[in-house]
Amino acid sequence: MYENISVAYFSAEIGLDSKIKTYSGGLGILAGDTLKAMADLEVPVCGITLLYKKGFFKQEIIDTYQIEEADLWDFQSLMSDLGVLCKVNILGEDIAIKVWRYEVKGETGFRIPVFFLDTDLKENPLWAQDLTQRLYNDNRIAQEMILGIGGVRALASLGVTKIRKYHMNEGHSAFLTLELYKHFGETIGWDDGLVKEACIFTTHTPIPAGHDKFSYSDIEEHFKGEKKLLPWHLKSLAGQDKLNMTRLALSLSSYHNAVSRKHKEVSSTMFPDFDIDYITNGIHIASWLCPHMTELFDRYLKGWKTKYSLLEEVFKIPNSDVYKAHLAAKADMISMVNERNVTGAKLRNDVLTIGFARRFIAYKDAELIFRNVEHLKSLGKKVQFVFAGKSHMRDGIGKEIMRRVITHAVELSKDVSICFVPDYDIEVAQKLVSGVDVWLNTPIPNNEASGTSGMKAAANGVLHFSRLDGWAIEGFERNSGGLPLMEYQDLLSLLEYKLIPMFSSKNKSAWVEEMKLAIGNGASYFNTHRMVREYLEKGYKINLP
Ligand SMILES: *Cc1c(COP(=O)(O)O)cnc(C)c1O
Numbered sequence: 071m072y073e074n075i076s077v078a079y080f081s082a083e084i085g086l087d088s089k090i091k092t093y094s095g096g097l098g099i100l101a102g103d104t105l106k107a108m109a110d111l112e113v114p115v116c117g118i119t120l121l122y123k124k125g126f127f128k129q130e131i132i133d134t135y136q137i138e139e140a141d142l143w144d145f146q147s148l149m150s151d152l153g154v155l156c157k158v159n160i161l162g163e164d165i166a167i168k169v170w171r172y173e174v175k176g177e178t179g180f181r182i183p184v185f186f187l188d189t190d191l192k193e194n195p196l197w198a199q200d201l202t203q204r205l206y207n208d209n210r211i212a213q214e215m216i217l218g219i220g221g222v223r224a225l226a227s228l229g230v231t232k233i234r235k236y237h238m239n240e241g242h243s244a245f246l247t248l249e250l251y252k253h254f255g256e257t258i259g260w261d262d263g264l265v266k267e268a269c270i271f272t273t274h275t276p277i278p279a280g281h282d283k284f285s286y287s288d289i290e291e292h293f294k295g296e297k298k299l300l301p302w303h304l305k306s307l308a309g310q311d312k313l314n315m316t317r318l319a320l321s322l323s324s325y326h327n328a329v330s331r332k333h334k335e336v337s338s339t340m341f342p343d344f345d346i347d348y349i350t351n352g353i354h355i356a357s358w359l360c361p362h363m364t365e366l367f368d369r370y371l372k373g374w375k376t377k378y379s380l381l382e383e384v385f386k387i388p389n390s391d392v393y394k395a396h397l398a399a400k401a402d403m404i405s406m407v408n409e410r411n412v413t414g415a416k417l418r419n420d421v422l423t424i425g426f427a428r429r430f431i432a433y434k435d436a437e438l439i440f441r442n443v444e445h446l447k448s449l450g451k452k453v454q455f456v457f458a459g460k461s462h463m464r465d466g467i468g469k470e471i472m473r474r475v476i477t478h479a480v481e482l483s484k485d486v487s488i489c490f491v492p493d494y495d496i497e498v499a500q501k502l503v504s505g506v507d508v509w510l511n512t513p514i515p516n517n518e519a520s521g522t523s524g525m526k527a528a529a530n531g532v533l534h535f536s537r538l539d540g541w542a543i544e545g546f547e548r549n550s551g552g553l554p555l556m557e558y559q560d561l562l563s564l565l566e567y568k569l570i571p572m573f574s575s576k577n578k579s580a581w582v583e584e585m586k587l588a589i590g591n592g593a594s595y596f597n598t599h600r601m602v603r604e605y606l607e608k609g610y611k612i613n614l615p
Contacts, residue, residue: 071229072116072183072228072229072230073229073230073231073232074114074232075114075115075116075183075230075232075233076114076115076232076233076234076235076610076612077113077114077115077116077233077234077235077236077237077610077612078115078116078118078221078225078230078233078235078236078237079101079104079105079108079115079116079117079118079237079239080117080118080119080217080218080221080236080237080238080239080243080246081097081098081101081117081118081119081239081240081242081243082097082119082120082205082206082213082214082217082240082242082243083097083098083101083119083205084098084101084102084105084117084119084184085098085099085101085102085496086102086105086106086172086174086184087102087496088495088496088497089143089144089148090143090145090148090172091122091124091125091126091141091143092119092120092121092122092125092186092205093126093205093496094126094205094206094460094462095428095429095460096274096428096429096520096521096522096523097239097240097274097275099496099522100239100274100329100351100522101117101119101239102354102357103352103353103354103357103522103598104239104354104598104601104602105117105174105182105184106174106176106354106356106357106598107352107354107597107598107599107601107602108176108182108602109174109175109176109177109180109181109182110176110177110178110180110354110356110375110376110599111176111599111602111603111614112176112178112180112614113182113602113606113614115182116182116183116184116185116225116230117174117182117183117184117185118184118185118187118217118221118224118225118243119184119185119186119187119217120186120187120188120201120202120213120216120217121145121149121170121186121187121188121190121202122202122203122204122205123142123143123145123188123190123202123203124140124141124142124203124204125140125141125142125143125204125205126141126204126205126460127139127140127141127204127460127463128140128141128493129460129492129493129494130492130493131412131476131490131492134473134476134477134480135469135473136460136461136469136472136473138463140204145170145186148172149170149171149172149186150170150171151168151170152168152169152170152171152185152228153168153169154166154167154168154169154191155167155168155169155223155224155227155228156220156223156224156226156227157223158215158216158219158220158223158296159294159295159296160198160212160215160216160292160295160296161212161291161292161294161295162294162295163195163198163295164295165189165194165195165198165201165212165216165220166189166191166193166194167187167188167189167216167220167223167224168187168188168189168191169185169186169187169188169224169228170185170186170188171183171184171185171186172184172186177356177375177376178376185221185224185225185228187202187216187217187220187221187224188202189201189202189216190202190203197209197212198212201213201216202216210282210284211284211288211289211292212292213242214242214243214244214245214282214315215245215292215293215296217242217243217245217246218242218243218244218245218246218247218248218249219245219246219248219249219296219299221243221246222236222246222249222250222253223249233268234268234610234612235268235269235270235609235610235611235612236250236268236269236270237269237270237271237272237605237609237610238269238270238271238272238319238323239272239274240272240273240274240275240280241271241273241281241282241314241315241316241318241319242282242315243319244271244315244316244318244319244322245299245318246269247265247269247318247319247322247323248299248300248301249299250264250265250268250269251265251299251301251322252298252299254268260301262307262321262322265322266322266323266324267324269319269322269323269324270323270324270325270326270327270605270609270610271319271320271323271325271326271327272326272327272328272329272349273316273319273320273326273327273328273329273333273337273346273519274329274519274520275519276333276336276337276340276516276517276519277431277433277517281314281315281316282314282315282316283309283312283313283314283315284312284313284315285312285313286305286312286313289313306321307321307322308321316341317341320341320344320346325347325608325609326344326345326346326347327346327347327348327349327608327609328346328347328348328519329348329349329350329351329519329520330348330350330351330519330520330540330541330543330544331348331350331543331544332516332539332540332543333348333519333520333540334346334347334348336516336519347608349601349604349605349608349609350520350541350544350596350601351520351522351525351541351596351601352522352525352595352596352597352598352599352600352601353522353525353526353529353596353597353598354597354598355374355378355381355529355593355597356375358499358500358503358504358526358529358530359504359529359530360395360398360399360402360500360501360504360505360530362394362395362396362398362399362504363395363396363399363504363529363530363531365395366387366391366392366395367381367384370383370384370386370387370391371383371384371387377599378593378594378597378599378600379594379600380594381529381589381590381593381594382590382591382594383590384586384589384590385586385590387586389578389579389582389583389586392531392582392585392586393578393581393582393585395531396507396530396531396532396585397419399504399505399530400419400423400505400506400507401419401505402501402504402505403423403456403501403502403504403505403506404417404418404419404423404505406491406498406501406505407456407489407491407501407502408489410491410492411456411489411490411491412476412490412491412492413476413479413480413483413488413489413490414480414483415454415479415483415486415487415488415489416487417454417456417487417489418454418487421451421452421453421454421487422452422453422454422507422508422569422570422573422574423453423454423455423456423505423506423507423508424453424454424455424456424506424507424508424509424510424535424565425455425456425502425503425505425506425508425509425510425527425532426455426456426457426458426459426509426510426511426512427456427457427458427459427491427494427498427499427502427503427523428459428511428521428523429459429460429461429462429468430459430460430461430465430468430469430471430472430475431461431462431465431467431468432467432468432471432514433513433514433517433518434512434513434518435512435513435514436457436459436471436472436475436512437471437474437475437478438512438561439455439510439561439562440474440475440478441561442560442562443478443482445562445563445566446482446485446486446562447482447485447486449486449562449565449566449570450482450485450486450487452570452574453486453565453570454486454487454488454489455479455486455487455488455489456488456489456490456491456502456506457475457476457479457488457489457490457491458490458491458492458494458498458499458502459472459494460493460494475490476490499523499526500526503523503526503527503530503532504526504527504530504532506527506532507532507533507573508532508533508534508535508552508569509523509524509527509528509532509533509534509535509536510535510536511523511524511534511535511536511537511542512536512537512555512561513537513539513540514537514539515537515538515539515557516539517539518539518540518542519540520540520541521539521540521541521542522541524536524541524542524545525541525545525592525593525596525597527588528545528550528551528552528588528589528592528593528596529588529589529592529593529597530589531585531586531588531589532585532588533551533552533553533569533584533585533588534550534551534552534553534588534592535552535553535555535564535569536552536553536554536555537554537555537556537557538554538555538556541596542554544596545592545596548591548592548595549587549591550587550588550591550592550593550595550596551583551584551585551586551587551588551591551592552584552587552588553568553569572584
């Protein structure tokens with residue numbers, strides 16, 4: 071049944087749909103968009119991840135504070151139960167793994183299976199039942215053993231036997247190399263080269279917290295029933311002092327890549343002894359385009375859903391049609407925001423609207439617009455803002471930044487409309503990236519590996535207003551509209567003297583030209599179809615039939 075599958079795509083989170091709560095942010099969404107594009111392009115791949123029954127968390131804002139609740143979802147109705155298929159011994163106990171199958175269907179009807187691993191079984195000890203409840207729980211080693219080792223074993227028992235490449239999407243799945251090493255060792259001979267040839271690795275963040283490091287004593291304790299999996303030279307592969315999952319993945323893969331050109335430079339400085347290439351991220355456009363733009367593209371750019379390069383022809387669509395579609399998306403967005411907003415402000419349909427939605431974490435610099443509150447107040451009638459985003463439950467600084475943003479918004483509500491929409495997820499993102507006029511992206515440079523929300527905005531003709539980091543550098547080089555924010559420039563002055571005048575002009579042609587650049591030069595390139603073709607050529611080295 072699965073004999074054609076030649077690539078196994080491993081990711082600790084996969085975000086395919088807002089009903090499937092197994093993602094926390096950009097990494098998971100990228101994994102989901104990748105699998106959807108592979109289904110469109112008929113790539114013989116399967117996905118492997120964990121089934122988190124309580125998701126990441128559901129965010130409520132009470133009195134400016136983030137409240138985190140379990141985000142339960144109905145996996146039974148979305149997936150089929152393939153039964154208990156394998157075991158991994160963790161901390162000396164055999165842990166049974168059940169597998170659920172979900173199918174991603176591409177534009178041509180091609181289907182890709184995604185296998186979700188589940189340890190919430192009566193026969194498992196309580197601590198092990200907990201491993202597939204929440205994303206990134208306290209026992210990361212055990213979660214990652216289930217994903218990497220359990221994943222390879224589950225595939226073997228499903229009869230997926232012709233895999234040519236194992237793709238580690240981030241280091242969380244790097245234990246899969248140890249299972250392959252043992253397998254190749256017993257059947258072909260102990261040889262790093264065989265494992266390397268079978269693996270490719272993508273790194274997704276330069277932030278240290280994104281690179282798991284485990285003490286060797288913890289590793290030995292967890293692997294005490296799987297001792298055969300620890301090769302004699304583990305420390306030379308994964309690090310002398312601690313086991314670094316990124317280093318393990320780099321050492322045992324034949325191709326490694328970062329996710330933008332800038333990120334390749336940053337990653338190469340972090341890991342100078344490895345040759346790291348880059349494949350710039352993309353988005354699955356059909357999943358992020360609002361219904362109004364979809365209708366427009368269907369009318370003027372027939373066949374675009376299987377050939378995203380057709381978006382280059384957006385310049386032939388009349389300006390008035392493009393702007394009309396955007397205004398419809400803006401109206402949809404505003405009614406959602408005004409219903410869910412927690413700051414007391416209200417958005418208006420005729421005012422320039424700036425969107426900022428992403429994880430609240432220090433480097434994203436969400437407070438930049440509040441550096442000069444008097445200036446901000448003076449712009450108050452000409453511009454309005456909408457914020458959204460979660461902060462990791464253990465990121466105290468991120469939570470504090472979110473609280474200050476909401477507090478500012480409440481305090482300024484008489485002068486400037488600033489909204490905050492709780493529980494940022496795929497559905498909220500779809501509304502925001504298509505309905506605002508400008509997408510604001512202010513990472514402190516060298517920290518943003520890529521950033522994909524700006525690509526979603528570009529596909530919808532929303533202008534990016536961005537510091538130069540991650541994908542935005544390449545975006546501006548490709549002349550995809552919008553406005554770069556240089557280090558020495560003041561954000562509010564650029565708003566006042568550049569964006570507000572262009573937006574307020576009676577003649578919308580300059581603005582719509584920028585929108586068309588975003589779609590025609592930006593989205594036609596920053597999409598997962600282009601990205602997947604690069605993975606096929608450089609990483610998997612397979613040709614499509
Ligand atoms: C696209 C997306 C992200 C990632 O956005 P960045 O620009 O990388 O911050 C995070 N969360 C959700 C829900 C998204 O849709």
